[in-house]
Amino acid sequence: MTDVTVRTLLRMKRKGEKIAMMTAYDYPTAKLLSQAGMHVLLVGDSVGMVVQGHTTTIPVTLDQLVYHANMVSRGAGDGVMVVADLPFLTYQITPEDAMRHAARMMQEGGVHAIKLEGGQSIVPTVERLVTAGIPVMGHIGLTPQSVHAFGGFSVQGRRAEEANRLVEDALALEKAGAFAVVLEAIPAEVAKVITESLRVPTIGIGAGPHCDGQVLVFHDFSGYTTGYIPKHNKPYLQLGDLIVQAAQQYVEEVQSGAFPGEPQTVHLKAEERDAFFEVHGEEAKGE
Known part of the structure; x- marks a missing residue:
C-alpha cells in the first residue's frame, strides 16, 4: 500500500473512491487496522470516553493524547495517514497556543496531521497552522468538546438556519486550508450538500452515506464497549462478549x-x- 497523504485523499474524492477512517489509541490496534487497509487512523480525544471512562472528551490532556499518538504512529507503519485531535482548550485561546501544541503532537506524537473542532470561529487558527506547514482536518456538526454548550450529545443542523450555518462553516474551513472536514451527527441531506460544495473530502460519522468517507470509533466498531451504543454505529464484532x-x-x-x-x-x-x-x-x- 502506498503512503496515504492529503493529496491521496483529494484524489480519492475526485475519483469517487470512499475513504475508510477509524480511531486507534495504541500500537497493536494501529498495526491491525493498518494491515486491514485502513486509509486514515484517528488518535481521537474519544479516548477519554472509551478508554479512560469519562462521560465526555473534555478531561483529556495534551500529554495523554501525545502519548497515545506516539504508540499509534509506530503501529501504523507505512501507508497509513495518522491524524490526532488537539484536546479541549489547547487551540481555542490563541493561534500561538495551537502552534505550540500542534508542534508537540507532530514531533513527539509522530502524526501527519491534526484535527480541530469548530467552524468559522477557528478559521484564523487553521490559516496559521496551514501556513506553517501543519495539515489540518476540520470537524463540524456535533463537536464533542462543546457538549456542555449543546446541552448533550445531539444531532446538529436539524433546522434550516443551523444547516445553512454548517455549510458556511465547511466552506470557511476549506478556504482556510483544511484538507478534509469531519461531519458528525448531522442530517444526511445537509452532509450531501456540504460534500458536493467542497473540493476537499468530507468524512462522516452519523452523517449519512453521501460523505466522501466514514469514520468509526474502534471500541464501538468492535463491540468492545458496553452500555449505550450510538445510532450511527454498526458493531462488526462482539469483542466484549x-x-x-x-x-x-x-x-x-x-x-x-x-x-x-x-x-x-x-x-x-x-x-x-x-x-x-x-x-x-x-x-x-x-x-
Whole structure:
C-alpha cells in the first residue's frame, strides 16, 4: 500500500473512491487496522470516553493524547495517514497556543496531521497552522468538546438556519486550508450538500452515506464497549462478549487446575533436574 497523504485523499474524492477512517489509541490496534487497509487512523480525544471512562472528551490532556499518538504512529507503519485531535482548550485561546501544541503532537506524537473542532470561529487558527506547514482536518456538526454548550450529545443542523450555518462553516474551513472536514451527527441531506460544495473530502460519522468517507470509533466498531451504543454505529464484532466468555473459561481452568497444562509448563533438563533434587531432596519433586 502506498503512503496515504492529503493529496491521496483529494484524489480519492475526485475519483469517487470512499475513504475508510477509524480511531486507534495504541500500537497493536494501529498495526491491525493498518494491515486491514485502513486509509486514515484517528488518535481521537474519544479516548477519554472509551478508554479512560469519562462521560465526555473534555478531561483529556495534551500529554495523554501525545502519548497515545506516539504508540499509534509506530503501529501504523507505512501507508497509513495518522491524524490526532488537539484536546479541549489547547487551540481555542490563541493561534500561538495551537502552534505550540500542534508542534508537540507532530514531533513527539509522530502524526501527519491534526484535527480541530469548530467552524468559522477557528478559521484564523487553521490559516496559521496551514501556513506553517501543519495539515489540518476540520470537524463540524456535533463537536464533542462543546457538549456542555449543546446541552448533550445531539444531532446538529436539524433546522434550516443551523444547516445553512454548517455549510458556511465547511466552506470557511476549506478556504482556510483544511484538507478534509469531519461531519458528525448531522442530517444526511445537509452532509450531501456540504460534500458536493467542497473540493476537499468530507468524512462522516452519523452523517449519512453521501460523505466522501466514514469514520468509526474502534471500541464501538468492535463491540468492545458496553452500555449505550450510538445510532450511527454498526458493531462488526462482539469483542466484549468474547472477552468475557474467554475470561470466564480462564477463571474456571485456574480454579480447577487445568491451567497451566503441560504445553504451558517448562521443566529442568534431566541432568539439571538430578543436580537440583540432590540439594532439595526427592520429596521436593512433588510427583
